[in-house]
Amino acid sequence: MLLLCVTVALGAAAPSAVEARRSATVRRVVRGKGKTGRCRKLFRACVLAAAMLATPGMAKAQVPQDVNNVCSIFREQPAFYEGAVASEKKWGVPVGTQLSIIRHESGFDKHARPPPKKVLGVSIPFTHQSTAYGYPQALDGTWERYKRETGRSGAKRTDPKDATDFVGWYVDMTSRELGISKNDAYKQYLAYHVGQSGYRAGDYNSGHEASARRVRATAAQYQQQYDSCAAELAKPKPTMLQSLGNTLGGLWKRATGGGN
Secondary structure: OHHHHHHHHHHHHOOOOOHHHHHHHHHHHHOOOOOOHHHHHHHHHHHHHHHHHHOHHHHHOOOOOOOOOHHHHHHHOHHHHHHHHHHHHHHOOOHHHHHHHHHHHHOOOOOOOOOOOEEOOEEOOOOOOOOOEOOOOEOHHHHHHHHHHHOOOOOOOOOHHHHHHHHHHHHHHHHHHHOOOOOOHHHHHHHHHHOHHHHHOOOOOHHHHHHHHHHHHHHHHHHHHHHHHHHHHOOOOOOHHHHHHHHHHHHHHHHOOOOO
């Protein structure tokens, strides 16, 4: 990618230069001594654009800007879209239900953890009320079981694709073991939050039920939104090289005053 940037910069600096002078020109461009200021700016912008495209996680690690709109979430963080669609196809769990559970469990915070433990009302540093972690707030033991049963040994709770696959796996297991429909976001969330054995024993309270109602409402909202943008999201996306070309094209037009 960096070689492409150098080639573009060389073309702007000396389009008719002979091969024997190219290495010297490259050194001048990299050191900021190219023939034109526009060339230097283009080279630097190109390197920056290449770095951002090569490491999309850097720009996508934050909580989505609009957590109330699943289409916006998918456009901003495509990994959630790709993971949710794959999970729905694999486990039969609606996209809206998957994303609603993640939202209400972690708020789309990849490093979310439960509050710290307290002793006499004082929080104890570096402790947590449980081992729940990541987007799906999966417990350590449950996560290890998921990895064993699915063969995804390298799965991470901070990865959107792994998180959505986990939710699909858990909801599918709940459906088989407890007979709860995968479309019943209310009961599925109760079983997800208190565990399947806890649900079977009725080990949940009015607070859990209120949370489950919110999950059900968000799931319905997300599903309706997704149905409206699914066709658009399914369209082929430009490749990294195409994206870089589009970025450079816009930068070149600005640097040359419209490309005239």
